[in-house]
Amino acid sequence: MEIYARITERLKTGLQQIASGKSYLTDPVYHIIDPRSTAEVGKSMLLKGDKVTAKKYLDWVVTQQSKNGSWGEMIEKKDTREESCVATPIIGRILLIAYRETKNETYLHAAMQALNYVESKEFLPGYFIKSDNHYNDVLNVNASCAAFFQKAYEVTEEKKWLVIRDRAIFNVVRYQFKDGAYPYAARMHTFPYEHHLNVRDPHYHALTLYFLLLADPTHSNRYLAISYRKAIIWLQKQFKKGKIDWSEDEHSFSIGVTGAYGYAWYCCMVHKDKETGDKILKHLAELQEENGLFKRFE
DSSP states (O other): OHHHHHHHHHHHHHHHHHHTTOSSOBOTTTOOBOHHHHHHHHHHHHHTTOHHHHHHHHHHHHHTOOTTSOEESOOSOTTTOOEETTHHHHHHHHHHHHHHHHOOHHHHHHHHHHHHHHHHTEEETTEEOOBTTBOSOBHHHHHHHHHHHHHHHHHHOOTHHHHHHHHHHHHHHTTOOTTSOOOSBOSSOOTTOSSOOOOOOHHHHHHHHHHHHHHOTTOOSHHHHHHHHHHHHHHHHHTTTSSOOGGGOOOGGGTTBTHHHHHHHHHHHHTTOHHHHHHHHHHHHHHOOTTSOOOSBO
C-alpha cells in the first residue's frame, strides 16, 4: 500500500494548503464553497488522527445546516443554493461517524435533523428527491440515502432505518442493466431534463456501488447480494487497465471525472481485487498534481 500512502499524504498536504487556516475549503479553480467537501475532508482528518483540524471543519459544517435539517451543495451563490439529498445524507452520515469517534452530541443532533429531512424526501418507495429543482429518480442519490440509513441503524439500533434502507436499495438495483451496469437515473423523463438519463457511466456506476457497499457491508439484503455479483464484474471491465476508456461513456457531463477512480478503488478493495485496484492507484498517481491535488477531469 506504499503508493496509496504516498497519494493520500500528498493530498492531505495539498488540502491543508488550500484551507489556509480557514474552517472550510474553497475550490481553488471555481472558488466554490461546498459543505460536503469540507465534511469529507474533516472525516478523513478525523480518521487519520488529526482531531483538531477535523473538529474545525466539522464544527463549521454544522453551522451551515438549514433549519429544516438539510445542506445545500454550495453556499456562496444565492441562485445555486438549494436543499439537497445529495449533500445532506453524505454529510449526515459523516457526522454520525464523527459522533461515534468523539461523542460530541452536537454532531449527533445535526445528524438526526438531517435524517428526518432525508426521510421526508422519500417521494415514492426508495425514491428520494435529488434537490429543489431536480426531480429525476437518480440512483446514486438513493444509494447515498441508503448508506445514511444504515449508519443511523448502527448508531441508534432503531430497525425502522433498515426498513427504509432496504426500500432505497431495491429502488437502485431494480434499474440495473442486464450487463451489470447501474444507470445514472431511472427510465423516466423528469424536470429539468428533456430526455431521460437511464444511461451507463463508469463514474456513476462506481459511485452508486460505493454507496451500496456502505449501505449493506455484509450483503444481508438479498436483492443487493444478487445485484452485486453483476455490478462488480461490470466495474472490473471498465477499470481493467486502470484508466477508463471514456469514448464509450453515454453520460456527457461526467466524462473524464477523476473521482471515478477513488470510488472504483474502494469497490475493488472490498472485493479483494488487488490487481485492478493497483492499476487504478497507479493511474491516480499519474493524475496527481505537484501540489497534491487532483483536477476535476483527467
